[in-house]
Amino acid sequence: MVSSKTKKTVKPTKKKIVKKTKSTQRTKVICISHKEDADGISSAALIRQAFGGDSVLVDYPGQMEAIQKVCADEKLKSLYICDLGLSKKNQDEFVELLKTLKKNHVSVTYIDHHDIDPEITKALEKIKVKMIHDINECTTVQVYNAFKSKLSDHAPFIAACAAITDYMEDRPIGSKLLQIYDRQFALINATVLTYNIVGHQKDPDYLLYLVEELAESKFPHEIPNTFEFAQIQVDKLAQIIAKVKKGMKTMKNIGYMEIMDSGASGAVNFVLGLSGKDVGVAYKERVDHGIYAVSVRGSKSCKVHLGQIVNLLATELGGSGGGHDKACGAVIPKPKIKKFLTEFNKKLN
Ligand SMILES: [Mn+2]
Structure with missing residues (x-):
């Protein structure tokens, strides 16, 4: 390492020396993952077990800022991005950031299961980002499946818990992993994990x-x-049920409610269930960002892809969004939330 610096007489161009010095300094492994649910946290855990390094946990409003920051780290050698779906708003910037990393010879692996624009998949493959992407298995199950040779025999349990909390324990690989364990044992662990994650977002x-x-x-x-912590969360959820019963409103195609004192994603299933509609929307103001964090859920009989509709609509309104067919989210600028609700209701006709 020192020799390339001292052997000035060999005279490669200055540029080359700088490049070589920089690349030899790159030693860091970083995993950026979703912090709001068991799939994101468990993905980060399995990446850590397989490759070591540091975890950076983010939510959707903070996603791009965190990726920018990590990309600027000159020590970064290898980056894993897990369980973080892209939207019309950020997908091009995402490709550009990874392009820069690839130019600096950083290895990049993107592992996810959210709906993705096929053009973006192409663009990422073109710059040799390692893509592990299947909308039919949760992210942790895909991490497990790709790197199982580097993982302990406990890892399938973590993956099974993540599959349960993402409603994907009935998928081909997810169901095989769950079968290894007692179902009730996995369910209670998945639920306790989820309540601890949800209750510790701050x-x-x-x-x-x-x-x-x-x-x-x-x-x-x-x-x-x-x-003990999960028990406290269960009590809180019971209180949310009572609040949703009182405060929920409906339009023709949706039930909706602004949430003040809990997470929107914790309340949205109650809004869906108690409204009797096929789509439920819960939203909560992020005071420091001037935005609403919006959670959307569809019932079994909801036949449209909510993630795709929300991705388009949120982008039109200056926000961003996306996700799965029956579970997705959005970030909407504060003044546009009423418009989001009425337009969303219309699009579901
Ligand atoms: Mn997930």
Whole structure:
């Protein structure tokens, strides 16, 4: 390493020397993953177990900022991006950022299961980003499947828990992993894990601690106080049911409600269920960002792809969004939320 710096007499061009020095300094492995659910946290845990390195946990409003920051890290050698879907608003910037990384010889792996624009898949493959993308299995199951030779025999359990919380435990690989374990044992662990994640969204250190514990092959029930904490969350959810019953409103095709004192994603299933509509919407203001975080869920009889509709509509309104057919989310500028609801209701006709 030192020799390339000192051997000035060999005289390669200055540029070459700089490049070589920089590339030899790249040592960091980083995984950027979704912090809001068990699939994102578990993906980060399995990547950590397989490859070591640091985890960066983000939500959708903070996604691009975090990716920009990590991309600017001159020590970055290898980047994993997990369970973070792209939207019309950020997909081009995403490709550009990864292009720069690839130019600097950073290895990049994108693992996800959200709806993606085929043109973006092409663009990422063209710049040799390793794409692991299947809309039919949750992200953690795909991480497990791709890297199982580097993972402990506990890893399928973490993947099965993630599949359960993403409603994907009935898929080909997910169901095989769940079969290894007792169903009730997996269900209670998946649920306890989820409630601990949801209840610690404002505690980034705790979320990183969860990633570490899972990476060390712990069961969620073995992590101290998780059951007690889950019990508190269950009580809160019971209170949310009462609030949704009172505060929920409906349009022809949707039930909707503004949430003040809990997460929108925790309330949205109750809005869907209690409204009797095929689509439920819950939204919560992010005061510091001047936006609403919106959660959308569809019932079994909802036949349209909500993620695709929300991606388009949110982009039209200056926000962003997307996700799955029956579960998706959006970021909507504060003044546009009424318009979002009425337009969304219209598009579902
Ligand atoms: Mn997921």
